[in-house]
Amino acid sequence: MIGIDERGYYGEFGGAYIPEMLHPNIAELQAEYVGIINEPGFQREFQKLLRDYVGRPSPLYLAERLSEHYQVNIYLKREDLNHTGAHKINNTVGQILLAKKLGKKRIIAETGAGQHGVATATVCALMGMPCVVYMGAVDIKRQAPNVSRMRMLGAEVRPAESGSKTLKDATNEAIRDWINNPVDTHYIIGSVVGPHPYPDMVARFQSVISEEMKWQLEEQTGKPNPDAVVACVGGGSNAAGAYYHYLNEKGVRLIAVEAAGKGVHSGESAATSVLGTRGIIHGSRTLLMQTKDGQIVEPYSLSAGLDYPGIGPMHAHLIASKRAEPISITDEDALRAAYFLSRKEGIIPALETFHALAALEVMAYQPSDVVVICLSGRGDKDLATFIQHFDDYNR
Amino acid sequence: MTNRLDRLFAEKQDHILNVYFTAGYPSLEDTLPIVQALDAAGADLIEIGMPYSDPLADGPTIQESGMKAIQNGMSIPVLLEQIREIRKHSDIPLVLMGYFNPVMQYGEKRFFKDFAEAGVDGLILPDLPVYEYETLYQKAVEEAGLKMTFLITPQTEEARIRAIDELSTGFVYMVSNAAVTGGQGEISAQQTAYFERVAAMKLKRPRLIGFGISGHQSFETACRYANGAIIGSAFIRALSEGQDIRSTVISFVKNVREGAAAAAPSAK
Numbered sequence: 329m330i331g332i333d334e335r336g337y338y339g340e341f342g343g344a345y346i347p348e349m350l351h352p353n354i355a356e357l358q359a360e361y362v363g364i365i366n367e368p369g370f371q372r373e374f375q376k377l378l379r380d381y382v383g384r385p386s387p388l389y390l391a392e393r394l395s396e397h398y399q400v401n402i403y404l405k406r407e408d409l410n411h412t413g414a415h416k417i418n419n420t421v422g423q424i425l426l427a428k429k430l431g432k433k434r435i436i437a438e439t440g441a442g443q444h445g446v447a448t449a450t451v452c453a454l455m456g457m458p459c460v461v462y463m464g465a466v467d468i469k470r471q472a473p474n475v476s477r478m479r480m481l482g483a484e485v486r487p488a489e490s491g492s493k494t495l496k497d498a499t500n501e502a503i504r505d506w507i508n509n510p511v512d513t514h515y516i517i518g519s520v521v522g523p524h525p526y527p528d529m530v531a532r533f534q535s536v537i538s539e540e541m542k543w544q545l546e547e548q549t550g551k552p553n554p555d556a557v558v559a560c561v562g563g564g565s566n567a568a569g570a571y572y573h574y575l576n577e578k579g580v581r582l583i584a585v586e587a588a589g590k591g592v593h594s595g596e597s598a599a600t601s602v603l604g605t606r607g608i609i610h611g612s613r614t615l616l617m618q619t620k621d622g623q624i625v626e627p628y629s630l631s632a633g634l635d636y637p638g639i640g641p642m643h644a645h646l647i648a649s650k651r652a653e654p655i656s657i658t659d660e661d662a663l664r665a666a667y668f669l670s671r672k673e674g675i676i677p678a679l680e681t682f683h684a685l686a687a688l689e690v691m692a693y694q695p696s697d698v699v700v701i702c703l704s705g706r707g708d709k710d711l712a713t714f715i716q717h718f719d720d721y722n723r
Numbered sequence: 724m725t726n727r728l729d730r731l732f733a734e735k736q737d738h739i740l741n742v743y744f745t746a747g748y749p750s751l752e753d754t755l756p757i758v759q760a761l762d763a764a765g766a767d768l769i770e771i772g773m774p775y776s777d778p779l780a781d782g783p784t785i786q787e788s789g790m791k792a793i794q795n796g797m798s799i800p801v802l803l804e805q806i807r808e809i810r811k812h813s814d815i816p817l818v819l820m821g822y823f824n825p826v827m828q829y830g831e832k833r834f835f836k837d838f839a840e841a842g843v844d845g846l847i848l849p850d851l852p853v854y855e856y857e858t859l860y861q862k863a864v865e866e867a868g869l870k871m872t873f874l875i876t877p878q879t880e881e882a883r884i885r886a887i888d889e890l891s892t893g894f895v896y897m898v899s900n901a902a903v904t905g906g907q908g909e910i911s912a913q914q915t916a917y918f919e920r921v922a923a924m925k926l927k928r929p930r931l932i933g934f935g936i937s938g939h940q941s942f943e944t945a946c947r948y949a950n951g952a953i954i955g956s957a958f959i960r961a962l963s964e965g966q967d968i969r970s971t972v973i974s975f976v977k978n979v980r981e982g983a984a985a986a987a988p989s990a991k
Contacts, residue, residue: 347779
């Protein structure tokens with residue numbers, strides 16, 4: 329069985345490598361999260377919000393024109409149709425309900441591209457809770473529309489000015505805020521990263537993706553299991569949700585698509601499964617990009633959501649144990665997929681998601697296979713990027 | 724040979740001054756002159772910070788000094804050489820403070836052995852959890868002859884404080900406040916209540932208070948409730964502003980010990 333042990337390890341990866349200042353908060357979460365999530369009252373409220381507020385279930389859509397082109401049966405799990413336009417809201421709805429049960433009065437979050445920040449600001453508005461979102465000063469500049477959305481929703485966006493001023497630094501600043509506000513604040517981490525119990529907790533909230541996929545596939549194909557599930561992986565939250573109910577189904581291939589930036593070995597990449605080595609980042613023992621001396625390296629991807637130097641411990645374990653197959657996709661491959669696929673199906677997903685779609689170009693499959701791609705988010709936030717490169721790919 | 728921390732705590736039980744600085748800052752070769760000046764100025768114990776790209780428990784002053792030190796070329800092997808050099812010139816107790824990832828990359832057991840042989844007396848690894856320490860590393864640390872220090876905070880429960888006191892072989896590091904390093908305010912009544920509560924527990928190990936200790940007044944307050952205190956960010960700010968290392972260090976320590984009345988203005 330694939331899952332965590334009592335100390336939050338997936339095999340050798342995971343744990344809670346945190347300074348003592350965070351111990352009370354983390355210990356409280358570790359002790360409480362499973363019990364709270366499993367309470368019937370919690371589940372009723374969670375399921376109701378997922379249905380009526382988020383708009384679940386999200387459709388599982390047989391993409392016929394894509395299937396014809398690639399000569400395989402392609403289903404798209406439409407997380408882009410959720411409220412706020414990505415899978416991120418599944419987790420923020422769950423965590424804000426949990427924060428309320430724990431009696432917390434204030435919410436903090438980190439964000440890279442801004443999708444998790446928007447999803448957090450949204451649920452804080454919904455629950456009337458004050459919200460501070462940390463975002464790298466560099467990302468604030470390149471993701472301006474999402475910064476405006478967060479402010480519109482009443483959140484305070486605080487620039488992370490330390491280090492390289494991107495997602496990892498926003499995460500550091502959020503952790504420091506939590507150290508400074510240990511009693512009343514809950515930290516909503518947006519991915520399956522961080523100290524135990526976050527990786528497992530976020531995966532549980534995102535597991536609704538594969539839970540729906542099972543019955544939707546059964547309805548449409550007569551079988552609950554596909555031959556492969558494909559998802560992009562930065563920290564890995566949409567992938568964790570899409571894999572969750574298939575982790576122990578050996579017949580289902582799990583394809584993890586990472587951002588290769590300008591090429592895996594170009595020096596400007598975020599392909600952690602290839603370039604990463606064992607170490608600790610943000611409280612978790614996992615694979616990460618680092619120097620020989622153990623300093624964390626700043627990754628690169630055109631997509632701000634995949635631009636993270638680590639990978640969730642679940643994914644490190646799946647890759648190290650060969651349960652998941654990593655594929656690296658460059659900026660160019662993702663952009664090429666963007667222009668091609670938007671016109672094939674009339675859907676413009678996020679740049680992150682296009683990495684998953686581009687995997688169809690390189691992965692092996694049989695014509696009879698059923699392949700589900702997690703369409704993690706919509707592309708509105710990336711329009712400026714798509715338009716900027718439009719002429720290079722549309723001659 | 725007796726561990727220098729054991730020797731210090733046997734000789735001295737109050738007003739122990741532990742000064743933190745980041746190795747390789749302001750310049751790569753400043754580590755030795757800073758240690759020599761601190762030794763000459765009358766610091767009791769020196770905490771040498773191993774610079775790290777993502778120091779979660781530290782504020783901007785220490786993070787920026789770490790970034791600069793890394794740019795200067797500081798690394799674990801370079802620091803090891805510098806410690807060997809320091810031991811030709813000074814016998815002051817030395818504790819290494821740093822995040823666990825660089826230790827892992829060097830090789831944990833090799834790290835403990837090499838630094839102990841070079842003359843380090845103790846370790847503070849704030850993001851190494853108690854359980855992982857006990858199950859994976861305690862034996863190797865103790866065999867190397869290093870003393871371990873764990874942190875407690877105002878939120879740490881009594882039973883956990885007792886467990887940490889048992890596990891700490893050097894001193895117990897009392898984080899003064901719910902905050903990252905670098906605070907400069909006055910010490911509040913809430914903080915002194917916490918200091919008193921821990922003092923009344925009669926722990927086995929000496930207690931040193933750190934975080935937010937920035938000068939004479941906060942040092943004296945801390946020393947009323949513990950065996951001594953740790954000054955870090957304020958010292959780094961002084962190093963950043965000072966011209967000559969030796970005179971900066973000597974006047975900084977003098978100010979902490981005796982008060983700033985007759986000397987330069989404090990870091991505020």
